[in-house]
Amino acid sequence: MHYVQNTDTDRDAMLATIGADSVDELMAVIPPDCRFEGDLDIGPALTEDELYRHLKSLAARNISADDKPSFLGAGAYRHFCPALVDNLVSRTEYWTAYTPYQPEASQGTLTTIYEWQTMMTRLTGSDVSNASLYDGATAVVEAVMMALRTKRKSDTVLVSKGVHPDARGCLQTYMRSLGVTLIEVDLDGGRTDPAALTAAVPEGANVAAIAIQSPNVYGIVEDVKSCCDAIHAADALSVVSADPVSLSVLEAPGNLGADMICGEATGMGNGPWFGGPGVGYLCGRMDHVRQMPARIAGETVDGEGRRAIVLTFQTREQHIRRTKATSNICTSQQLMALRATIWMTLLGKDGFAELGEVNLSRAHYAADAIAALSGYELAFPDQPFFNEFTIRTPIPAADVNRRLKDDHGILGGFDGSRLDPADTHTLILAVTDMNTKSEIDALVSALETIR
Amino acid sequence: MTSTDSHVGQDDHNVAVARTAFARADYPGAADAEHQGPVTIFDISVPGRRAVRPPPLQVPAVDANSVLPAGSVRKERADLPEVGELDAMRHYTRLSTLNFSIANAFYPLGSCTMKYNPLINERVAGIEGQANLHPMQPDDECQGMLELCWRTQQVLIEISGLDDVSIHPAAGAHGELTALMCMRAALDDRGDQHKMVILIPDSAHGTNPASCTMAGFSTRELKSNKSGRVDMDDLATKIGDGKDIAGLMITNPSTLGLFEPNIKVICEKIHEAGGFVYMDGANMNAIVGKARPGDFGVDVMHYNLHKTFSQPHGGGGPGAGPIAVRETLAPYLPVPKIERRDAKDGENGNDDGHWFDTIWSSPKSIGRTRGFMTNAGVMVRSYTYIRANGSDGLKAVAENAVINANYLRARLRDVFRVWIDEPCMHEFVATAKGLPNDIKATDIAKRLIDYGIHPPTIYFPLIVPEALMIEPTETESKETLDHFVEVMKALRAEIDSDPQTVKTAPHTRSIGRPDEVAAVKNPRVTA
Numbered sequence: 001m002h003y004v005q006n007t008d009t010d011r012d013a014m015l016a017t018i019g020a021d022s023v024d025e026l027m028a029v030i031p032p033d034c035r036f037e038g039d040l041d042i043g044p045a046l047t048e049d050e051l052y053r054h055l056k057s058l059a060a061r062n063i064s065a066d067d068k069p070s071f072l073g074a075g076a077y078r079h080f081c082p083a084l085v086d087n088l089v090s091r092t093e094y095w096t097a098y099t100p101y102q103p104e105a106s107q108g109t110l111t112t113i114y115e116w117q118t119m120m121t122r123l124t125g126s127d128v129s130n131a132s133l134y135d136g137a138t139a140v141v142e143a144v145m146m147a148l149r150t151k152r153k154s155d156t157v158l159v160s161k162g163v164h165p166d167a168r169g170c171l172q173t174y175m176r177s178l179g180v181t182l183i184e185v186d187l188d189g190g191r192t193d194p195a196a197l198t199a200a201v202p203e204g205a206n207v208a209a210i211a212i213q214s215p216n217v218y219g220i221v222e223d224v225k226s227c228c229d230a231i232h233a234a235d236a237l238s239v240v241s242a243d244p245v246s247l248s249v250l251e252a253p254g255n256l257g258a259d260m261i262c263g264e265a266t267g268m269g270n271g272p273w274f275g276g277p278g279v280g281y282l283c284g285r286m287d288h289v290r291q292m293p294a295r296i297a298g299e300t301v302d303g304e305g306r307r308a309i310v311l312t313f314q315t316r317e318q319h320i321r322r323t324k325a326t327s328n329i330c331t332s333q334q335l336m337a338l339r340a341t342i343w344m345t346l347l348g349k350d351g352f353a354e355l356g357e358v359n360l361s362r363a364h365y366a367a368d369a370i371a372a373l374s375g376y377e378l379a380f381p382d383q384p385f386f387n388e389f390t391i392r393t394p395i396p397a398a399d400v401n402r403r404l405k406d407d408h409g410i411l412g413g414f415d416g417s418r419l420d421p422a423d424t425h426t427l428i429l430a431v432t433d434m435n436t437k438s439e440i441d442a443l444v445s446a447l448e449t450i451r
Numbered sequence: 452m453t454s455t456d457s458h459v460g461q462d463d464h465n466v467a468v469a470r471t472a473f474a475r476a477d478y479p480g481a482a483d484a485e486h487q488g489p490v491t492i493f494d495i496s497v498p499g500r501r502a503v504r505p506p507p508l509q510v511p512a513v514d515a516n517s518v519l520p521a522g523s524v525r526k527e528r529a530d531l532p533e534v535g536e537l538d539a540m541r542h543y544t545r546l547s548t549l550n551f552s553i554a555n556a557f558y559p560l561g562s563c564t565m566k567y568n569p570l571i572n573e574r575v576a577g578i579e580g581q582a583n584l585h586p587m588q589p590d591d592e593c594q595g596m597l598e599l600c601w602r603t604q605q606v607l608i609e610i611s612g613l614d615d616v617s618i619h620p621a622a623g624a625h626g627e628l629t630a631l632m633c634m635r636a637a638l639d640d641r642g643d644q645h646k647m648v649i650l651i652p653d654s655a656h657g658t659n660p661a662s663c664t665m666a667g668f669s670t671r672e673l674k675s676n677k678s679g680r681v682d683m684d685d686l687a688t689k690i691g692d693g694k695d696i697a698g699l700m701i702t703n704p705s706t707l708g709l710f711e712p713n714i715k716v717i718c719e720k721i722h723e724a725g726g727f728v729y730m731d732g733a734n735m736n737a738i739v740g741k742a743r744p745g746d747f748g749v750d751v752m753h754y755n756l757h758k759t760f761s762q763p764h765g766g767g768g769p770g771a772g773p774i775a776v777r778e779t780l781a782p783y784l785p786v787p788k789i790e791r792r793d794a795k796d797g798e799n800g801n802d803d804g805h806w807f808d809t810i811w812s813s814p815k816s817i818g819r820t821r822g823f824m825t826n827a828g829v830m831v832r833s834y835t836y837i838r839a840n841g842s843d844g845l846k847a848v849a850e851n852a853v854i855n856a857n858y859l860r861a862r863l864r865d866v867f868r869v870w871i872d873e874p875c876m877h878e879f880v881a882t883a884k885g886l887p888n889d890i891k892a893t894d895i896a897k898r899l900i901d902y903g904i905h906p907p908t909i910y911f912p913l914i915v916p917e918a919l920m921i922e923p924t925e926t927e928s929k930e931t932l933d934h935f936v937e938v939m940k941a942l943r944a945e946i947d948s949d950p951q952t953v954k955t956a957p958h959t960r961s962i963g964r965p966d967e968v969a970a971v972k973n974p975r976v977t978a
Contacts, residue, residue, distance in 0.1 A: 002844035003567050003761075004851045005928040011851075014858040014929060020874075023850045026857055027741055029710045029874050034747040040740055042606045045841025048571045052578075055835060059580035061595030061801065063588070066579045074587045075822065082503040084540055092554030093547035096568050098764040100550075104960040105900050108550035109766040111489040112543070118493065118977040123529045128976045132768070134621035137822030169819035173785075177632050177667050221523050249515050251525050264822070274596050275586030275823025276621065277769030289974070295767070299978075300970035303955075307488030308965035312974065318624070318661035319911070323670055328661035331622040335765030345492050345539050346502040349531045355505035357512060364518060365510035384519045401589075414587055437509040 002045075063411070065272075069439040070411035073388045073430025074217070075136060075164045075264060076272040079245060079355065080433050081339075082346045085269045089339050099330075103310045109334065110309035113297040116341040123247045124261040125254025126283035131295035132337040133329065136264025139280030140167040140211055140241050141174045142293045142327065143260035146284065147209035147237040148180065149291040149326060154208030154236075156181040158200055160192040160227075162216030163241060165419060171211075181205070190218045190380040190390065194230035201234050209260070211239035214253070215246055217419060218428060219388030220380060228257025244268060244281065246386045248356025260284045267432075269343030270336050279336035290316060293327030355433055359387035362440060363431040367391075369444040370429075375451040379416075379426055388430040390416065394451040397427040408446035410439075488962050489549060492532045492542055493978045502536040549961055550766070551905045557931050559859075561878045561908035561920025562656070562706060564736045564758035569839065572761060572832035581831065586823035590809050591798070597807035600825055601789045603834040604773075610735075610837075610845070611752060611775035612743025617784040618773045618825040623733060624658040625820065626753030626772030627700070631666035632817045633776065633783040634698055634727045634751065640783075640815065643725065646697040650689055650721075652681055654707060654912040656731060659700045668697055675914055679707040679871045681717060693724030698750075702731040704738065706912040706920070707871060708856065708878035718748025727751060727780070735759040736924065737853055737877035740846035750777045760833035771829035782815040787824050851925035852877040855932060859923055862936045866943045867895075870915045878922035880915050881907075888950035892917040895942060897964060898956035902938045 006014070011023070020026050027035075046054060064070075065078060089095065093108060100106030100113075113131045120129035133139045144157050159171055161184055168184065175182040185192070185200045192212050201207055210231040214222035224240060231238040240258035242250070245267045253261045266278045284292060290313065298312030318325040347355055367389045371378045375394030391413075393400045401412035416426025431440060515524045534542070551558065558565040576582075584596055604616040620626035631649070638646050649663045652673045663670045671689050676682040681701070690696055699721045703711045711717065718728045730744045730752035736759045744752050756762045757770035764770070776784060787809050794800025809824070840848060853876050860869055860879045867881040883892040896906030896919075908920040923932060945953050957963065 002840045002847050003569060003926045004847050005926065006851050006854065010929040011854060014854055018854075018857045018861045020857070023854060026853050026874055027850065029712075029876065030738065030742050031710075031712055031715070033715060034710075034742050036612065036741060036743045036746060040606075040842040040845060041609050042837060042842060042845075045844050046838050048839075051571055051835050051839055052575060054838070055575040055599075055831065056578050058595040058599050059578045061598065062580040062584050063592040064580050065583040065585065070583075070585060072585045072587055076586055078583065080506050084503070084536060088540065088543045088547075090573075091544065091547040093550040093552040095763045095765050096553040097550045097766045098558075098560060098563055098565060099767040102551075102896065102900065102906055103965050104897065104957045104962055105551040105905060106549070106766075107489045107961055108546040108548065111491060111546050111549070112766075114976075114978060115492050118491075119529075119531060121977050122531065134625060135822045137819070138621070138625075164822070166819060166822040170821065173632065173818040173820055174665075177635065177665065179667060221519060223520070223523075225522050247525065247529065249525055250519070251523055252529070256522070271582030272585050273582050274584045274593065274825070274827035276821070276826035277771075277828050278822060286974070286976075289976070296976055298970040299975040300966045302488070302963040302965045304963060306962050308962040309489060310965045310967050310970050312967070312970040312976070315971075317657075319657040322657050322660040323664045325657070325661040325664070328624045328628055328658050328665050329622070330624050330658050331768040331770055333765075333769050334767035335763070336769060338766065342539070342543055345532045345534060345543075346536065347505060347531070348500075348502055348533050349528050350501060350533070351503060351505050352531050353528045357515075358505055358508055360515060360518070361508055361510050361513040364513045384523060405592075411585075411588065411592070418587075433506045436506075440510075 065411065068409050068411050069435065069442065071413045071429045071431060071435065071443060072411055074414035074428060075166065076275065077243065077245065077267040077430055077432055078272060078434045079267045081269050081343060084346060085339055085342050088342055089335065094338060095335055100311065103308060107309060110297050112338050112341050114299065114309045116337050117297060119341060119344045120281050120283055123244050123252065124283045125252025126261055127286040128289050128292065129281060129283040130292055131297060131332040132334065133280030133282055133294055134333065135276065135278030135280045136241065137164065137167040137170045139262035139282050140239065141170045143239045143262040143282055144171060144209045144211060146260055146288065146291045146293060147239060150237060150288055151208045154206045156183065156202065156205040156207045158183045158185055158197060158207060158210040160185050160212045161187050162192045162222060163211055163213040164217050167241065190383055191220050192216065192222050192227055194223060194226040197227060197230045198234050207234055207236040209237045209239045210234065211241065213241040215243065215386050215388060218380065218390045219385040220383040221250060221385060224253055224258065225256040232257065248352050249360050249386060265340050266336065269339035277333055277336055279333040279340060289313060291326055294329045295332050358433040362435060363387040363389060366431045366440045370447060373448050376447060387432050388428060390426055390428045393425045393427050396424045400427060400450055403450045404446055410443055410446055489546065491978045492534060495538055495542060496532045496534055498533055500533045500535050502534060502539055556903055556905050557927065557935055558905040559907050559921045559923050560905060561922040562733055563908065564922060564924055566761060566924040567926035568761050568763040569836060571839065572835045575835050576828060576831050590807065594807055596827060597789050597809065598801060599834060600827065600830050601791055601807055603830045604789065606837050607754060607773055607775055610739060610743065612745030613775040614778040615781040615784060616773055616775045617788060618830060619785040619821055620753065620772040620774060621821050621826055622770045623753055623755040623772040624662060626774045627658055627662035628665055629785055629820045630729060630751045630753060630774045631662055631668060633780050635666055636783040636815065636817050637780055638697055646695055646725065648695045649697055650699040652701060654705050654914050655700065655702060656706065656733065659731060679705060679709050680711055681713065683713060686717065686720060690720060690724050696724040696726040698727040698729055700729040700731060702733060704734045704876040707880050708875040709871065710876055714747050733758060734877060737849055739849050740842060741849045745777065751780055756829050756833040761836040762829045762832050769826055769829055771826040783817055785818060785820055786813050786816045787811050848925050855923040855925060855927055859921060859932055863939055866939050867919065878920060880912065881919040881921060882915055883917035883919060886946055888946060890946050890950060890953060892919050894953050894956065895919060898942055898953045900957040901959045904935060904938060
């Protein structure tokens with residue numbers, strides 16, 4: 001099965017117009033010693049019915065939050081998504097179109113980018129947002145590289161260990177490639193100590209950026225303002241990675257001194273999808289816009305004075321600047337960003353705030369109940385959190401997770417030993433608006449029996 | 452006055468064609484004299500209006516100020532839109548009609564492979580157990596997804612003729628960067644730190660040189676010869692003694708739609724200099740199943756799954772840019788990756804008794820270049836597409852992409868100048884250079900919009916002046932191609948008879964040509 005419409009008659013007529021005797025004659029532009037004459041070993045062609053059954057049988061070998069309550073967060077959070085999001089995004093004008101390089105034929109996509117940018121700047125307290133990036137981890141890297149370009153003679157970047165391990169892993173790969181020194185700063189009692197950020201700056205180093213994440217990888221809400229003050233005191237730019245859903249309750253990082261604000265927005269109307277596609281966001285200050293990577297939409301007028309939305313500041317980009325571009329990126333995560341935009345619209349000003357309250361309240365309800373269990377305690381009882389928190393477990397966290405699944409049909413939390421191998425008895429639990437009270441009660445009852 | 456009125460009495464044939472074409476463009480959202488440009492969601496926001504309710508609290512409400520430090524709590528609610536559900540639906544439905552898409556227009560956007568996106572791909576992506584699968588779940592809970600990703604890897608290895616694949620990269624440019632980092636690591640590993648130069652033909656995509664910069668390489672440009680191919684003398688000169696040559700990045704077929712006849716020799720010369728050959732796989736649609744990059748000497752390449760393998764373009768993403776590599780580069784591929792083995796006792800293997808492991812670290816790996824593992828949602832669709840086609844189907848994809856492009860080239864060569872008029876592959880480049888009345892490529896592009904056709908890629912590749920890069924893809928019918936030819940003929944006649952209409956096009960959209968200079972001078976990037 002394939003999707004070619006040409007019949008043999010069509011092909012004969014077309015070949016005659018071309019002046020070729022056969023398809024082979026056309027394909028002969030490939031030199032004989034470069035051709036592949038065999039059959040690809042990729043299995044037989046399948047019909048739609050066979051494909052559906054095949055893919056269904058594969059999916060049946062997954063155990064996901066579709067089947068069982070899940071308290072796994074660790075950078076990919078599930079939130080309620082209105083039915084209308086699916087309906088609107090399934091309009092072919094959105095999902096089969098491409099990059100809006102011709103604004104007259106793309107005002108739909110461009111306007112939704114403009115709306116996304118507006119919403120993200122309002123959430124983060126910033127001046128400008130780009131159209132989106134691959135994911136939250138690369139968004140941290142892009143924010144740091146934006147800082148490196150802004151502070152041109154810089155050679156060093158610092159990152160708190162409160163930042164998601166994948167973002168730190170990406171930073172290591174990219175900074176090594178650019179020849180930039182990367183220093184990881186240890187946490188103090190699960191949180192980033194602002195004084196430790198400045199203390200970690202090596203003598204004589206010219207620091208471009210110091211990156212933190214709030215809520216951090218243990219769920220702790222960092223003291224963003226003190227961290228940004230310390231970062232500025234070190235003459236560096238502050239990069240704050242933040243789950244945008246947490247900004248329903250938490251202060252906008254831009255109001256606390258963040259220069260670049262970035263993160264993963266997949267929780268807004270998109271599923272975790274085994275980690276991808278995600279949708280990274282990046283916001284910042286207008287005076288840094290020319291160092292910002294990827295697409296940015298802007299408002300202008302047409303010849304008759306009508307509002308028109310276009311891609312702007314394109315001289316930053318690879319198709320014009322080539323080796324001197326701010327980034328090699330030429331894709332946004334448009335469809336995921338569109339889902340997020342419609343999601344924010346449908347929840348709206350009040351609904352978004354209420355969704356935040358549900359996360360905060362249910363997570364605290366769960367934390368209080370677990371902390372009251374014999375053998376369990378909060379790992380960082382004095383630290384504030386939004387919808388994710390860390391507990392100490394009486395037996396290894398890996399065993400807790402296994403028993404939760406095998407005996408209680410519950411997918412547990414993120415095993416802290418994946419952050420620090422010595423941390424065998426630490427479990428990080430996310431409780432969002434997708435975890436009902438009865439799910440939380442079931443988790444607490446189950447933990448009571450696991451010790 | 453509509454665009455078609457200006458033809459009356461000039462050329463009956465052209466008028467007829469234009470009328471049909473115009474009818475196609477005239478769906479809701481097209482010409483509206485009263486229109487003041489797009490309305491944003493903020494324009495229709497009314498304080499206090501609500502759409503969807505979030506899930507209920509169910510537990511005692513926690514006051515943020517009681518559990519969070521004062522400075523951490525948001526003081527004012529984020530000023531998100533306040534609209535009802537119906538108005539939100541109408542707003543985003545109406546905005547969608549301002550777009551061109553494959554579903555409502557021929558979309559011959561060169562280098563982008565705007566083929567039909569089969570709906571079975573969307574249906575299988577909707578199967579339960581995928582969208583809510585968490586990337587941090589243990590392997591025993593993800594066996595289906597790991598197998599699907601592993602199978603995608605295997606078919607991509609087979610199609611490339613190379614030895615290993617990483618499904619890590621999130622886009623083509625991301626694949627370039629990831630692959631260049633692997634090349635750097637391999638060169639460093641064998642003591643070739645001094646090899647810093649990547650050769651890049653002047654016809655290359657802009658991402659190629661930009662990726663080189665990000666991976667710490669410098670670039671040296673290769674000239675194209677008169678027939679659009681790599682100039683072999685210039686190649687020899689630019690390689691020089693080869694000491695600083697890290698590799699070559701080449702797009703084959705090239706951005707001119709031409710297969711590089713010397714590709715084998717080029718690869719040999721780069722190998723002699725101790726470098727790697729990188730192939731930008733943007734144009735795989737022309738050769739899939741008919742030629743394998745690994746067989747003609749390429750060491751590493753990326754795929755654009757949103758081009759060749761029908762992942763919807765989504766208005767600009769998500770895509771995916773898996774990279775295929777020769778054995779020599781395989782140890783450096785990013786982690787995590789997936790390996791298959793026989794299931795052990797107690798493991799519930801698949802029907803073939805296999806088990807799939809996530810490999811989190813590997814001694815020579817460059818590490819990670821993204822969060823989590825892969826764009827799984829893209830893998831599902833592209834795997835489905837490849838399996839729908841099978842070997843014969845993929846060969847038919849390439850053959851019909853080449854037939855359709857050559858058919859258009861043969862029929863359009865008397866209408867617009869084809870830059871290099873010889874048998875092409877999946878696309879060809881025409882030029883607006885030398886047209887009367889100072890008509891530019893952009894004028895043709897804008898006027899095509901009035902005729903209900905998405906413009907070709909313009910002003911690329913950079914080596915062709917006033918370029919019009921046309922890629923019809925294999926999924927278009929002969930009738931659609933014939934219609935396009937008639938429209939192009941009508942447009943060409945207009946250039947002589949009514950150039951002003953062409954220069955001021957489009958006339959049928961909600962907006963005319965926007966002032967892009969003003970957008971930079973007086974930046975307004977939020978509503």
